[in-house]
Amino acid sequence: MSAQGTKQTVGQPFGLDTAQGRALDEMVETLLAQMTLEEKIGQMNQVAGSRDTTGAPANTDIEDDVRQGRVGSVFNAFGVEFTRELQTQAVAHSRLGIPLLFGYDIIHGFKTIFPIPLAQAASWHLEGIERAARVMAREGAASGVHWTFAPMVDVARDPRWGRVMEGAGEDTHLTSQIARAQVRGIQGRAPGATDTLAACVKHYAAYGAVEAGREYNTVDLSEWRLRSIYLPPFLAALEEGCASVMTAFNTLNAIPATCHPLLLDQILRREWGFKGMVVTDYTAIMELERHGVAEDALEASRKAVNAGVDMDMQSGYFIKTLEELVRCGAVEEARIDEAVRRILWLKAALGLFEDPYRYADDEREAECLLSDAHRRAAREQATESMVLLKNEGNVLPLSDQHKKIALIGPLGNTPRLIGSWHGNGDHDDTVTLRDGIAQRLGNGATIMCADGVSNQIGDTDTSGIEAALELVRQADAVILALGEDEAFADEAASRTDIGLPGMQLELARRVLEAAGDTPVATVLFNGRPLTLTELDGMAPAILEAWWPGTEAGNAVADVLFGDVTPAGKLPMSFPRHVGQIPVYYNAFNTGRPKGVDPKYASKYLDSPNDSLYPFGFGLSYTTFEYSALKASCSEIGMNDTLEVSLTVTNTGKRQGIEVVQLYLQDVSASVVRPVRELKDFRRIELAPGACAHVRFHITPEMRSFLNAELETVQEPGRFHVQIGGDSTQGKPLEFHVTPHCA
Known part of the structure; x- marks a missing residue:
């Protein structure tokens, strides 16, 4: 089946059935027929919201534009009082009373902050990830938000980004799989639920492949x-x-993604049949000039x-130019109607017209935000x-008998552990490592704290x-508390050196030398894979905590x-050296792989x-043993599913x-x-x-891939399957797929 030009309908947004969608369509068409061209274009305009120190709208131009029907959506607007005030301007003072759509970047928590998404992925726990998304949606919705700019699903193989x-x-x-869990958690089962x-x-699409790991940079890759x-x-x-x-x-093969x-x-509308709305990232239309x-x-x-953007975030270009473009015939009004239908449909689906x-x-806002239940979920x-990452000599877990703890490092007694993109989260609500220990x-313990090096992460003061x-x-x-400042892994936070910033490695070296036989556990707080080769060579125990949240x-x-x-x-490989990047587990082999010839x-x-x-790597305080892998047969037909199984035993x-992982190779x-x-x-x-x-089923879909003509195919031949605790573990088991049924 060809990947090009193939209809693969994803259905109505929210998974609504035809009857539900038709009722919303009728409502939208009735309203659309009453709108002027200017009002239609106004729905395609999204602007930033802001507040003054009293909580009132700081930008009165927004209020005036809203009353004039020149704004369809406001982002970075939240809080019951603030959103109610802005919404009143739209529904009570504009000609048609079309409600505003309030959007906000709720990435890993609104007020209760969960671990950063990369950390959540490290749990491999889809139900837990869905629950985290439900909590952040619940808190955001209680505070007047309708729409979150999540999930971010950019596959990324360069930790410099x-x-x-x-x-x-x-x-x-x-x-x-995580994208599915996050959407389920954010949207629930009924779009009208409050x-x-x-x-x-x-970010659609291939943003994670920016050259040199540099933010906003070029992407050039094959369509395959x-x-x-x-x-x-x-x-x-x-x-x-x-x-x-x-x-x-980013650009993709010399054309910016926004046009x-x-x-x-071709892909989003014609092949996938997506019927929802497309919004740009911040000022992306303006950046087409740059x-x-x-x-x-x-x-x-x-x-x-004309490429298919429905809503312009912040540049204001649509509101400035679309009327003229329609008048001169460069943009058809039917295209404007198409975009506005999608915007109004979303508002209708959310129940905002009702x-x-x-x-x-x-x-709800008072009860919901930072509740005990939400804190417990974030902690879990x-x-x-x-x-x-390492536990030589079983340094961890530490014993309750340890009553005199030296907590050393610039991240041991700071609340700056929630990471970037932390919504409306507050560092004042965050439990520091010192307070947690x-x-x-309890009261019988002494926690002695010292930064050792500057808590201005990256400073060279020793x-x-x-x-x-x-x-x-x-x-x-x-306990050594090391890592990155929250600003070091964020939008516009690319790094050429992804080692421990500043003099932290020197601090670790000196502490480990001074400790002698005293157990030393290193805890890392960071937002990306780091190059830890030197630290790994001297630290007996390393716990990757990421930025864990509130x-x-x-x-x-x-x-x-x-x-x-x-x-x-x-969920992402840690390189030995920055010079290896990109390094990822599912690379291609070469015609001269290592081990065949000593030089070439x-x-x-x-x-x-x-x-x-x-x-896929991660140790435990216990040990797991995998039995030999067995298959239901060694030869199957093209339409057959192969069952493979093994026994996993807790030997500790x-x-x-244990996360049991199945990997497949088409040989x-x-x-x-x-x-x-x-x-x-x-x-x-x-x-x-x-x-x-543990049983797995290797389906025809799992064996399929895109061929050189971009057709989704399955081919007969030899396959290897391996199952283990990470991407390098497990002895491969061979099976064959034949052109005919076995």
């Missing part, structure tokens, strides 16, 4: 790679009913709207997201190291002292090829969770296939000594 923190890592399958939001999948690696998570989100799509900042006909018309594909605002607007204020509820997910150990070493010599356990300190203490056994697995091979002279910590002394095909690809996984919990018989 700061926005890796916002996505699910390097793998297409895992990202697709505790859900409309979702917006972003685009369709095979970068587009499936978007399709998964839309199949789950995602209401809207946001365009990306890309292949992306916005890209060099538009001479002025008129040309930028014409290219964007009650424009239904999402702004003082009582934070513990699930942590990845134990103190609460866990004057505090000697004082920190004095505390280390007095302690019966040491309950950071409590969650880390839960894991450090063994109340929770770590079960996280890396695809390898480095100064480093192994593989990553320091591979995709603690209860634990010989018409195009080169990856050395392995994640196709399925199971998250199982086992008591000490317990075992589980």
Whole structure:
């Protein structure tokens, strides 16, 4: 079946059936017939909201534009009082009373902040990720928000790019499954519910492939790679009913995504049949001039709207130019109507015409935000997201008998642990690591804190190291709290050096030397994979905590002292050196792979090829043993499904969770296939000594791929399947697919 020109209908946004959609269509058509061209264009204009110190709208121009019907949506507007005031201007003072749509970047929490999305992906716990999305939607909706610009589903293989923190890592399958869970959590099952939001999948498309990991940069890749690696998570989100799509900042093969006909018309509309709304990212239409594909605002607007953009975020170009473009025939009014239908349809689906204020509820806002239940959910997910990278000599978990703790490092006693894109979250509500440890150990413990190096992360001041070493010599356990500042992994936060910033590595070296036989556990707070080769060479225990969110300190203490056994697995490879990047587990082989010839091979002279910590990797406080893999048969037909199974046993002394991962390789095909690809996984919990018989089914869909003609095909031949605890584990088992039924 050809990937090009094939209708793959994703259905109505929110998964509404035909009858529900028809009722909304009728409402929209009635309203559209009453609108002037100017009012239609006004619906396509989104502007930023702002407040003064009293909480009132600071920009009175917005209020006037709203009354004139020149604004369809306001973003960064939240809070019951503020959104009610703006909504009143629209419904009570504009000619047609069309309600505003309030959007906000709620990425990993509104007021209760959960771990960053990359950390959530490390849990491999789809139900937990869906629950986190439900909480953030519930809080945002209670505060007047209708629409969140999430999930971010950009597959990313370059950790220099700061926005890796916002996505699910390097793998297409895992990202697709997480995209589905996030859409379910954000949107729920009924779009009119007042505790859900409309979702917006972003950034469409291939933003995670920017050259050199530099924000907003060029993307140049084959259509084969685009369709095979970068587009499936978007399709998964839309199949789950995602209401809207946001365009990306980047160019794709010399055309900016915001005016890309292949992306916005051919694939999104014609092939996938998406009926929802497309919004740009911030000022992206204006940036078409800077890209060099538009001479002025008129040309930028014409290219964007004709390619398929429905709403302009913040540049104001549509409101300035579309009337003139329609008058001169460069844009058909039918295209304007098409865009406005989608915008009005979304407002109608959310119930805003029935009650424009239904999402702004003082009582819900007071009860919902930062509730005890939401804090508990954030704490639980934070513990699930942590990845134990190293535990030499079983340093972890620390014992309750440790009563004199030296907490060393610039991130040990700071609330700056919630990460970037933290919505309306407040550092004042965040539990520091010091407070979490103190609460866990109680009054009988002494927590001695020293930054050691400057808490201005990246500073080269080392004057505090000697004082920190004095505390280390007095302690019966040491915790090193190292990592990045929140601003170091964010939008516009690319780095060429992804090692520990500043003098933190020197601090770690000195502390580990001074500690002697005293146990030292290193905790990392960061938003991207780091190069940790030197730290790994000297630190006995390393816990990747990411940026854990509001309950950071409590969650880390839960894991450090063994109340929770770590079960996280890396969703993104950690390179040995920045010079390896991009390094990812599902690469192609080469005609001269390493190991065939001692010299003329695809390898480095100064480093192994593989990553320091591979995709899917993560240790536990217990151990798991995998039995030999068995298959129901060794030969199957093209339409058959193969069952494979094995037994996983907890051979340690603690209860634990293991993520059992299935990888597949098509050994010989018409195009080169990856050395392995994640196709399925199971998250199982086992008591000490317990075992589980785990079955997987390898379907024809799992064996399919895009061929050189961009056709989705399955080919007969030889396959390898391996199952293990990470992408490097498990002995491959061979099976054959024949052209005829077995």
